[in-house]
Amino acid sequence: MTNVMNNLNTGLYINGKWVDTEDKKDVINPATGDVLTQVAQANETQTEDAIQAAHAAFPIWKALELKDRVQYLHKVADLLEENADRLAEIMTLEQGKPLKESKLEVIAGAESFRWNAEESRRLYGELIPAPNNHKYEVIYEPIGVVAAITPWNFPSGMITRKLAPALAAGNTVVLKPSSDTPLSALAIFELFEQAEFPEGVVNIVMGSSKEIGQAFTDSNIVKKLTFTGSTPIGKALYEQSAQTLKKMSLELGGHAPFIVNKDADLDAAVKGLIAAKFRNNGQVCIAPNRIFVHNAIKDAFMKKLIPAVEALKVGNGMNEDSNVGPLIREDAIDKIKQQIIDATDKGATLVTGGHRLTEGEYAKGFFMQPTVLDNVNKTMDIFYEETFGPVIPVITFDTLEEVIEMANDTEYGLASYAYANDSSAIQYISRNLEYGMVGINEVAISNAETPFGGVKHSGFGRENSHLGIKEYVTAKFVNTKYL
Numbered sequence: 303m304t305n306v307m308n309n310l311n312t313g314l315y316i317n318g319k320w321v322d323t324e325d326k327k328d329v330i331n332p333a334t335g336d337v338l339t340q341v342a343q344a345n346e347t348q349t350e351d352a353i354q355a356a357h358a359a360f361p362i363w364k365a366l367e368l369k370d371r372v373q374y375l376h377k378v379a380d381l382l383e384e385n386a387d388r389l390a391e392i393m394t395l396e397q398g399k400p401l402k403e404s405k406l407e408v409i410a411g412a413e414s415f416r417w418n419a420e421e422s423r424r425l426y427g428e429l430i431p432a433p434n435n436h437k438y439e440v441i442y443e444p445i446g447v448v449a450a451i452t453p454w455n456f457p458s459g460m461i462t463r464k465l466a467p468a469l470a471a472g473n474t475v476v477l478k479p480s481s482d483t484p485l486s487a488l489a490i491f492e493l494f495e496q497a498e499f500p501e502g503v504v505n506i507v508m509g510s511s512k513e514i515g516q517a518f519t520d521s522n523i524v525k526k527l528t529f530t531g532s533t534p535i536g537k538a539l540y541e542q543s544a545q546t547l548k549k550m551s552l553e554l555g556g557h558a559p560f561i562v563n564k565d566a567d568l569d570a571a572v573k574g575l576i577a578a579k580f581r582n583n584g585q586v587c588i589a590p591n592r593i594f595v596h597n598a599i600k601d602a603f604m605k606k607l608i609p610a611v612e613a614l615k616v617g618n619g620m621n622e623d624s625n626v627g628p629l630i631r632e633d634a635i636d637k638i639k640q641q642i643i644d645a646t647d648k649g650a651t652l653v654t655g656g657h658r659l660t661e662g663e664y665a666k667g668f669f670m671q672p673t674v675l676d677n678v679n680k681t682m683d684i685f686y687e688e689t690f691g692p693v694i695p696v697i698t699f700d701t702l703e704e705v706i707e708m709a710n711d712t713e714y715g716l717a718s719y720a721y722a723n724d725s726s727a728i729q730y731i732s733r734n735l736e737y738g739m740v741g742i743n744e745v746a747i748s749n750a751e752t753p754f755g756g757v758k759h760s761g762f763g764r765e766n767s768h769l770g771i772k773e774y775v776t777a778k779f780v781n782t783k784y785l
């Protein structure tokens with residue numbers, strides 16, 4: 303066990319107490335295949351205990367004076383910043399991403415707590431002019447118990463992005479983190495404990511995803527389910543929640559187009575593409591997955607792109623010189639390899655990479671070469687399937703109408719990007735892309751201040767920004783008649 307794991311609590315956290323269980327699950331380091339530690343696995347009763355604890359704590363948390371609630375959130379932000387190095391190391395060990403990416407993620411989580419603490423002060427209601435001598439008021443109130451289910455690709459960021467607005471708005475929470483990366487979640491819960499949150503306000507359960515998911519969706523106490531993960535699981539949870547009519551936010555899969563127009567600054571486009579595609583080794587819902595390059599600049603673009611991809615150093619995320627870490631599991635490598643085989647069988651050209659790394663330092667981890675595929679087209683699986691790995695598929699186009707049609711030809715609608723200079727082209731592209739987010743000459747589209755979320759089968763609801771906290775409140779109308 304590495305030092306950073308030594309004192310980490312690995313139990314469930316229910317009603318302000320760490321709860322150990324008989325049943326345990328290994329947590330694996332994807333860079334080495336080593337077992338890092340084992341974590342507790344909840345049974346049905348413990349999941350129900352967590353829901354009940356959040357239910358009992360709701361009136362207390364909701365009734366807290368706003369200034370006091372705000373202080374709790376700022377305290378968490380302080381603790382995240384103070385403990386950023388430790389949390390980053392835990393994240394890299396369980397998830398694989400380079401340490402500097404992990405640290406940025408923890409710091410972004412602190413920012414999320416600060417933003418939402420301050421945003422809770424601005425949950426203004428409304429005074430509506432009444433047509434009589436009544437008073438028409440709209441008040442925003444917390445919903446109640448919020449259940450949150452999060453994925454492994456951002457083991458800390460996807461949690462802070464949900465818990466910060468939920469708590470800031472006055473709700474209590476039960477979290478189920480991904481079974482692949484529960485340690486970052488546990489480390490955050492240690493900080494809640496240090497911040498002395500009232501018992502039951504924050505609870506964490508780990509265990510069978512299906513059973514915990516079912517307990518959340520069946521519960522009449524859980525008033526809101528916020529989920530980030532794959533589209534098929536999101537749809538299943540949506541269906542399961544019908545009987546209890548939950549308010550939901552679904553942040554699901556993506557398959558982002560990245561358009562390089564003929565007038566683009568190619569150096570900027572390559573830089574942006576490398577940053578966005580190889581962040582977390584392509585295991586990002588907003589990663590560029592289909593690279594549309596105008597025929598007129600295709601050769602010049604490839605000349606710049608290929609050396610930039612080949613210069614990336616793949617390695618254990620704990621090593622300072624690693625740009626790209628391992629993939630999360632063996633089956634993630636299999637899926638990428640299958641997409642590459644399918645594409646090359648159907649006529650794509652493998653320009654660089656394409657293979658699993660298995661020798662020396664790579665022997666026991668899940669490492670894959672950064673890969674570029676040229677001559678990709680719609681007959682190939684990679685055109686339609688979410689990639690979630692280090693593969694750049696290049697597709698060419700001649701007109702903006704043609705590229706917009708191809709870019710929108712997907713069930714997903716999360717992030718999209720374009721590099722262009724002509725203002726009419728920019729206007730045409732940004733207005734016609736059917737996506738929740740569009741980055742023009744920029745790939746940084748995920749900030750505390752701006753709305754994050756998708757359309758189509760990428761889900762609904764928005765995280766971050768002033769819209770994010772509104773997902774965790776209900777609008778109550780009060781009509782007062784003066785007698």
Ligand SMILES: NC(=O)c1ccc[n+]([C@@H]2O[C@H](COP(=O)([O-])OP(=O)(O)OC[C@H]3O[C@@H](n4cnc5c(N)ncnc54)[C@H](O)[C@@H]3O)[C@@H](O)[C@H]2O)c1
Pocket residue numbers: 451452453454455456460478479480481511512513514515516530531532533535536538539552553554555556586587588688716756760
């Ligand atoms: N839109 C976004 O903001 C966003 C952000 C990050 C990741 N994602 C998406 O997440 C996916 C990758 O994450 P993943 O592999 O962890 O996704 P996943 O859907 O397999 O799992 C997500 C979470 O759901 C849980 N889960 C799995 N089966 C369940 C069930 N039957 N009932 C209840 N919970 C269940 C998992 O344990 C995990 O906690 C990708 O599709 C990616 O695009 C989306």
Ligand SMILES: N[C@@H](CC=O)C(=O)O
Pocket residue numbers: 455456459460585586587588748
């Ligand atoms: N956490 C990512 C999105 C999901 O994979 C981001 O905020 O950019």
